[in-house]
Amino acid sequence: MIKKEIRSLIFNELPKLDKTNKYHPRVIDAAIEKVLAEMYNDVFKTSPLGLQRFTKTYTVTPPIFADATTGLYTITLPAAIIPFPDKASGVRRISTYAQGGLTFFPMDAREVDFVMSGSNVNTVTAKIGYIVSQTQIEFYNMTAAIATVGVRTDLVIPFSVYIDTDTVHVPEVTDQQGNTFIDRVLKVLGVIPPVDLMDDNRDEVQKQSNSGQ
Numbered sequence: 001m002i003k004k005e006i007r008s009l010i011f012n013e014l015p016k017l018d019k020t021n022k023y024h025p026r027v028i029d030a031a032i033e034k035v036l037a038e039m040y041n042d043v044f045k046t047s048p049l050g051l052q053r054f055t056k057t058y059t060v061t062p063p064i065f066a067d068a069t070t071g072l073y074t075i076t077l078p079a080a081i082i083p084f085p086d087k088a089s090g091v092r093r094i095s096t097y098a099q100g101g102l103t104f105f106p107m108d109a110r111e112v113d114f115v116m117s118g119s120n121v122n123t124v125t126a127k128i129g130y131i132v133s134q135t136q137i138e139f140y141n142m143t144a145a146i147a148t149v150g151v152r153t154d155l156v157i158p159f160s161v162y163i164d165t166d167t168v169h170v171p172e173v174t175d176q177q178g179n180t181f182i183d184r185v186l187k188v189l190g191v192i193p194p195v196d197l198m199d200d201n202r203d204e205v206q207k208q209s210n211s212g213q
Helices: 003-011 025-046 048-054 109-116 144-149 181-188 202-211
Strands: 056-060 073-076 091-096 104-106 128-132 136-140 151-155
Touching: 003 025, 003 181, 025 048, 025 181, 048 091, 091 104, 091 128, 109 128
Parallel strands: 104 128
Antiparallel strands: 056 151, 073 136, 091 151, 128 136
């Protein structure tokens, strides 16, 4: 579904007698964002590769310039990402425009210090390492040719970053209590399902009482 359809789906599940406007669209979006982030992390725990289905692709406009001080090629993240407990975090894939071969690999700072710095790796491999921070991506062993052309990035982004007409894929997972995506969002919003006050035994008791008269 697209973003506005998901918001509408949740809104239609909410109580309709709210005169305080408690469920403002931004409040609904925040609840959806929280639940989706939790569900994406559930997918990660099962299979990190499964997150690729929930990414949005951004192209980084070339050229990519090297920092004047450090000489490192860096780009600002084209959108906010949801963090994950591995080296790639919310940047699940980087590729060249032609998308040929496995060129880019996520790294951490320790690997950069141990593998890249002071070694011959720059001259014996075409692999490019990258480190993800909260705001940018640093490239190690980046080539001028690729920097001139630019790159594509596949990001797992928060619900708030999507525009209303973007397709948002919701994981097909439930929590340990069996709650679905809608159940979990309503729970975050503090919506308690109405209690069934119907006495299912009343009609039977009434029938027995009438038959005894």
